[in-house]
Amino acid sequence: MLTYDQIGEGERNRLHRSGTRAHDSIKGDAVLARHLAGLMMTDVRQAVSYLSQRAEVDERRIAAGGYSMGSFVLALAGAVEPRLHACILVGGGNLDGPGGYWDSSNKQMCQALPYQSLSFLGDRPAVIYALHASRGPTLIFNGLDDNVVSMSKYGAAFFQELGQRVARLHGSTAGVFETGFAPAGAGHRPYFLTQAVVQWLDRQIDFPNWTEEAIRSMPETKIGTWAEKTGVLLDKLYATQEREGGTPALGNDIPGYALETLNALPRDEWESRKKDFILEAWLEAAQESIVGLGH
Numbered sequence: 001m002l003t004y005d006q007i008g009e010g011e012r013n014r015l016h017r018s019g020t021r022a023h024d025s026i027k028g029d030a031v032l033a034r035h036l037a038g039l040m041m042t043d044v045r046q047a048v049s050y051l052s053q054r055a056e057v058d059e060r061r062i063a064a065g066g067y068s069m070g071s072f073v074l075a076l077a078g079a080v081e082p083r084l085h086a087c088i089l090v091g092g093g094n095l096d097g098p099g100g101y102w103d104s105s106n107k108q109m110c111q112a113l114p115y116q117s118l119s120f121l122g123d124r125p126a127v128i129y130a131l132h133a134s135r136g137p138t139l140i141f142n143g144l145d146d147n148v149v150s151m152s153k154y155g156a157a158f159f160q161e162l163g164q165r166v167a168r169l170h171g172s173t174a175g176v177f178e179t180g181f182a183p184a185g186a187g188h189r190p191y192f193l194t195q196a197v198v199q200w201l202d203r204q205i206d207f208p209n210w211t212e213e214a215i216r217s218m219p220e221t222k223i224g225t226w227a228e229k230t231g232v233l234l235d236k237l238y239a240t241q242e243r244e245g246g247t248p249a250l251g252n253d254i255p256g257y258a259l260e261t262l263n264a265l266p267r268d269e270w271e272s273r274k275k276d277f278i279l280e281a282w283l284e285a286a287q288e289s290i291v292g293l294g295h
Contacts (some may be wrong), residue, residue: 002047006070007039008279011263011270018259019235022134022279026109028287033113035286037076037158040110044077048084053122060085061205065192067091072102072111078138079131086204090191093140093177094154095125095162101150126165133166133175140179143186143241151188156181187242193249195220220248230256 003013008022044064052059066074071092078087095102098119105111121127125248132138140159142151159179167173180196182189191197199215201207226246228233238244262268266277277280 002051004043004047007036007282009041010259011063011118011265011274012279014272014278014280016267016270017159023110024107026279026283028109029142030113030117030287031290033109034117035290036109037073037114037117039282039286040073041080044074045081048081052083059083060129063087063201063205065090065190067190067192068109068188069110070151072115075128075132076114078135079128081215082135084135086292087132087135088192088197088201089138089140090142091146091188091198092149093142094149094151094157094158095128097124099211101153105242111202123165123169125162126169128163129166129177130169133176136176137175138177138205139197140177141181141183141190141197141200142179143189145185146188148188148243176181185242186246189244189247191247193247195248195250210260215250218250219252221252221254223247223249226254227256230254232256252264 006023006091008020010016010018013020013022023036026032026174028036036191047064051057051062063189064074064078064084064085065088068091072095074087074089075093075095078084082117095115097103102115103112107117107231115124118124118128123193129138142149144155145152156179159177163173163176163179170176180200182191182194192201195215195218198211202210202212202215222245224231224239224241226249227239227245228230234245240246260267265273270277
């Protein structure tokens with residue numbers, strides 16, 4: 001598995017900190033927002049390129065998961081990245097129409113303005129998911145009590161009707177996204193760590209060391225319990241039972257790693273090269289580019 005710091009977090013933050021939500025505080029117009037969304041999509045595509053070059057990776061079986069804002073990023077990236085065999089969108093994926101949640105999201109630069117910029121597509125969610133259907137399988141999995149992305153207002157009927165529109169555009173039901181929902185009481189969570197979603201992914205890319213029977217028999221650990229046991233710090237906003245803290249993740253022997261052990265670069269090298277990575281340097285370059293293009 002490969003994961004990376006979102007722009008503005010960790011090694012991509014000028015203070016080398018996580019949990020900053022720095023990309024949320026960017027101010028700008030729709031043009032800058034499209035640059036930011038493009039950067040986030042490029043991160044996904046670069047991750048695919050990196051994995052494809054690894055000798056131990058079967059490039060025909062690369063999948064990606066996106067949670068919350070990540071579900072929005074992967075919804076866009078998965079529509080244009082044909083090398084992704086499978087995509088999983090959790091804590092989101094309920095792309096809607098004009099004036100809906102994603103148009104009016106309080107993450108203006110990361111979600112609302114980029115999504116509004118796609119209005120030229122017409123039925124934006126149907127077009128995006130028709131492109132997914134042409135690429136490969138997609139699973140959208142959520143908790144119906146998720147109020148963070150207004151999932152409680154949508155429900156299964158919303159996705160059924162959307163799937164029908166996608167099928168009409170795609171010309172077939174083949175490849176149209178699948179959906180799944182967690183039991184009552186489950187909210188905004190990273191469901192790609194849970195048994196049902198892992199089983200679905202195994203059917204798509206065939207984990208070499210697991211069988212479906214083995215996955216069904218694996219023990220589960222609530223993330224909040226695991227974090228307390230291993231000393232991993234959870235953001236208080238996410239540590240509740242309804243959110244990440246209550247997620248029943250597969251496994252009961254997963255080690256916890258200190259943040260400093262997860263850095264891609266030694267700190268002294270990062271200090272000498274941080275302008276290559278940090279949000280502020282990217283923002284300066286993006287603004288110069290926009291001026292140069294006459295926007």
